Amino acid sequence: MTLEKQLIQKTYYKMFINEQEDIHPIRVLGEAFQEEAKQDLPDLSSIRFAQGEVNFYHKDFETAIFKWENIINELEPWAKKNTADAYYELGLLSTAEDIYTAIDTDNSTLNTEVALQLFSLYIERGKVDAAVSTIKKTIVANPDYPNVTEIARTFFEEQLDWDNAVELAVTEAKRTDSLEWFDILNTYIQKGVTKSHAPSYFSQVLILLFSLDKKKFEQLISSLWDSYKNEESYFTWLSEINHLLLNLDINRDENWTELSRLHKETYFELIEGRYFIKVLQDFIPDLLTNWLRLADHANVVLSSAAVLSWNELFPASISTSIVSDAEKMISLTETDMDELDECLSLFDSIMSWAGVHDMGENNRIKWLVDQLVDFETQHLFITGLSGTGKSTFVNSVLGEDLQDSPTSSMVMFTHAPSLEITEITDREITSLPDFSDFQKRMDRRRNALESVIEFKLPSAFLQESRVALIDTPGLKGALHYDRYEVLKNLQVADSVLFVLDANAPFTEKEQAGIKQMQELAPDIPVHFLLSKMDTIVGEQEAIRIFDETRSMIHSYLPDARVFAFSSQYDNGQQLQELTEFIRSIRNTRNIEDKRLAKLLYFIRTTIASLLQKRIDVENQLVESVRWNEEMLMKLNGAVNQLKDTEVQKTKTITKSYRAIKETIETDISENVSKMLQECSSLIKEDSNFSKIHLELNDEMNRRIQDYLEEKVMPKFYSSLQDWIEHCKEEFEQGQEFLNKMVEGFNHMYGEERIKLECDFKVLDDWLRDTDRMTSGFQLENINILLRRTPSQFLLKSAGKLFGAISQNKALLYNKYKSFVENEDYSDAIAAVNKQFFQPFELFEKSLERDITYFFRSSLTVLYRSVEEARSGIQTNQEMLNNMNTNPEMFRDPLTLFEVRLRQFEWMTVAGKGMQTIY
CATH class of the missing domain: 3.40.50.300 (P-loop containing nucleotide triphosphate hydrolases)
Known part of the structure; x- marks a missing residue:
């Protein structure tokens, strides 16, 4: 066992045991310590280090710490590490962390062991970021250290830290060339945890794997392809993988079945009509180039036809050598394609697209196609x-x-x-x-x-x-x-x-x-x-x-x-x-081939007709905008005309009403004044002049009441009836004017869309109101001769003072008579008029409002029509602008359908030695 391994496992003490395994290590080390202490220059550090290990194993951590704190030889860094381990075991994590981080050594093994201990300590303390930083630094410093990468992988997976897990797998795959790490990476990709990485992140890994194991290379590409399919980075992935494949030495004989399938499915998904050609042109040529280079036997004809059809509609987008290869292969390779089924599939795709884009049901062309398949x-x-x-x-x-x-x-x-x-x-x-x-x-x-x-x-x-x-x-x-x-x-x-x-x-x-x-x-x-x-x-x-x-x-x-x-x-x-x-x-003979040719004809004419429909739609929108603008101008003119008519009718009707009122006022002024003056005949020489003014005042009020109720009110009523009849004629003229307006507009609309009806109930309301207000009148007594004017005051005072004296009555009689005949009754007349016309004041004030109400419904209809025209202009103009701004939204899908059509036509001559087809 090496020294470093002993230090890692804390078995350094076994060096002192030798053949004394049957004696307790503490005793053996104690005796060794005593022997060494007797030397002139004793070296006790090694024995203390060993004693600390034995104490550690027997969980006497404090003694172990004491022993390790007194190490001064080359074992000192390990002793510090062991001391931190002891504090760790004692649960004094903060102290242990301080000691670990203070260790300074060039020994990579010791540094790695310290880092792993710190890593575990950080996890226990919940300091995840510190744990991540520590394990990543450890991998960089000593990636080959036993289990360090496996520890890191397990930790990242437990933490669901997929970014670091993926980074570890990619780094280790490139560093070790180990297929195991490529498998781990593939697992991550299939889990869907690599989508946040840019596609270029995996390029070097793929290139390396291509040289190591082409089957696993294909599997990894397949997993990445599927993972990016529905992501925003999908087109970036397509561009990246196409570029990568172009730079690899791909041999079709190696049977790239999965890659061929992916290229086929992707190509047909891209030309379904959902994407603009300007987007597809960036990577379709490379996609088709790679597909042709790696297509398996089942897809050689299809990929060749795809290359040729794309090159026909977008010349020079694919290299001439690839186009030549495609022509050669399609002329020599037969296909067992179900031509009718493929052709009908293309037709159905076109019909589905037309339906989604509001291009009509196209029932007639569908029926014609149905007849063709009735063999x-x-x-x-x-x-x-x-x-x-x-x-x-x-x-x-x-x-x-x-x-x-x-x-x-x-x-x-x-x-x-x-x-x-x-x-x-x-x-x-x-x-x-x-x-x-x-x-x-x-x-x-x-x-x-x-x-x-x-x-x-x-x-x-x-x-x-x-x-x-x-x-x-x-x-x-x-x-x-x-x-x-x-x-x-x-x-x-x-x-x-x-x-x-x-x-x-x-x-x-x-x-x-x-x-x-x-x-x-x-x-x-x-x-x-x-x-x-x-x-x-x-x-x-x-x-x-x-x-x-x-x-x-x-x-x-x-x-x-x-x-x-x-x-x-x-x-x-x-x-x-x-x-x-x-x-x-x-x-x-060859009826299926002939019907197929007819079906292709209908597909081609359908594409052309749909393109024409787009032009027709644009022309219709232009015409609709122009027509709505014209209608808007006419409708606004109609609104102004109706408003002018309303103003004119208001002036005419109110003016005629006021004329009637003024006539009545004049009659009242003239007749009441005369009537009051004629009351002088009631004054006699033997009248009681002290009360004559009261009697005259009462009689004057009575005569005015009778006059107003018997003469004025019937005349006013008759005049108002004539006035309402006149208003009816005015309103009917207004309705007739609107009817002509409606006729003109509905002729332009081509349907009975507008109906302008005035509210003639206004006349009924006026009839009811005027009948009610003219049904009777009760005059409240007016102070005619009881006013405090100087003349009236003197006359009334004289009557009271001298009325009892008979010789003065002739004088008073003449004075009173002259006063009544010559008095200015304008104030009294004004009071009479005020009372008489008071019930009609509100009616007069409401005339303008009522006339407005008469036309209100028609004006509302016109306003609504104005808004409809304005909305029609805005909606159609927006659609037109969108069509003109993005003409490719309509044109591109049809162009791609034409690519598919040409591709199909190419496939129909596969294996027949034909080099061109038009």
Whole structure:
């Protein structure tokens, strides 16, 4: 046993025991101490050190401490460490810590032992940070010390300190090249505790592991790939791992199955349409390059097709050597890919994306695709110029008068146990319960070509022939676009039956239509039906026309077949011959490949139509913003007009009311003044002049009361009725003005959206109020002659003083009479007017409010419409800005679908020695 090991284990004392194992160590060491003490220069430190160990083992810690404190030789640092151990055992942790930290030595073993003791002490004291710092320093200083890294790993795991645990595993893996540490790291990754580390943190470890064990290298990459998949650092990881793999010497023969799978899954996830191309372009080329370099046998064709399709749409993004390798491999390697399934999967992805992004239900294209995968039924596309007898042919074949006029939509007739008619448009699928509904659809013209009608009916002919007849609107006009609208669904057909009129067969217009069909679908065979043969006079003439027509057709289309048809021929015989004809033109050879090609066509046209829809949406938003801006301007104008109308009506109505009031006031002023003056006739020479003023005052009030109630109030009532009738006319004019406004706005909206109705209940309220206020009037006595004016005061005083003297009565009589006739009654009249009009004051003040209330509902509707227009502008402008700011949000997914389409097309020629495909 080495000296350091003895010092670590505190067995240094055994050096003094030798062969005296049967004697207690304390006695042996005591005797040795006594012997050494007798020497001239005794060296007692070693014996004391040994004695301290024995005392320590016997838990006599205080004696051990005493012994170790007196060591002065080379054992002194170990003695200090042992002293700290003793204090540790005594539970004096603070003292032990002070001694441990004070030890200064160059001995790495001693330093490590001290550090491990401190580490344990810190854990016991709950000083976790200090424990972490101590164990990390220990690993740096002496990583090969027995169990030190295992102690650290266990501690970090117990503390759930995954950052330090991962750091330890990475450091030790790189330092030791031990596969065990790589396995530990892989365990951490699978636990999900490495996600906070940047992907580049593991690059050196991966490079090292590649040289040590390629299978574990693949496993570690797989674990890291999965751990970063749903993290923000995922793209960083992809960039990092791609760069790393590019710089490694990867050999496809080493069968990188897992890495090939990861590249495949990642590539297809990235091109699903969730990410912008400008983001993908940063690492897709490297991803595809690496995939091609390491693809296992099952993915060689797929990776090659992926490289070629990406390079086609993004030229020069992948190195020419990789593209050449891809072309070479795809030309030489066959694949057992389920082409139809893959193609349908791509189509479903496009439809799902379109649905999520509000691009419509696309029911019509879905229906067309469903027809393509029905391999049991031959689709015969029936077309021809208008008036050639196409509808008559269909009716004859199906045995019913299904079409009494040329069709306006594409109709597919198929066999079914019972009648079932369905209309399919992009937006909806509608069941047509009655044959009459079908006829109505046939009679329409607007947007007819935007729908397809599936007409299922019991038909022995269709069942026996296993054919579906696709009837289309007749071709008309020389315009290329008009014919295209009819022929745009041509790809759903397996063959075309072009109907000719025997009276004028194979005209230039028909040849132009056939040429356009060949441009749209060059691989679809075209055959001909010569109709109206019964209109040809003479059998020889009919044969001549048939032969000449067939000859002309063959010079144009050598493989085309011609069938002569007449609604007057024996129906049973003719149907049998027609069945044989249809069987003869049925081409079952490579039908799946042909249908697949058609499916690819529809996928490509769907992508193009979705791109066009994006343009259409943008144009619609632009138009919507413009329209809403125009509406907002008009609505604001309408609001101002309505406010002006309200102001004008308020002025007119209040002015007319005040005019009535002023007229009544004038009448009262004139008549009351005259009435009061006429009261002078009540004064007699024998009147009691001491009380005459009281009698006159009472009589004047009575006369005023009678006048107001009998004359003024009826007149006022009549005037108010006329005024309310006038107001009604004013209000009706206002309503008529609003009705014209509503008519204009609703015409612009294209629907009955706005309704502006005024509240005519205001008139009822006015009628009720005026009737109530004019139903009666009670005048409170007015002080007319009892006022304290100088003249009245003198006259009343004179009457009291001199009224009893008979010779003075004539004088008083004249004075009183003159006073009553010439008195200024303006104050009294004012008091009368005030009392009379007092009930009407509140009514007058509320007129403006009532008129406002009359128009309030209409104004609210206009304000709401203004807000709707403003909101429409804001919403559509934001959408438009978003589309213009981020056009890639829409364009990029469709571009990626096109990448997948080209990838699929490349795979269809795998192993056929073809170098290019377009």
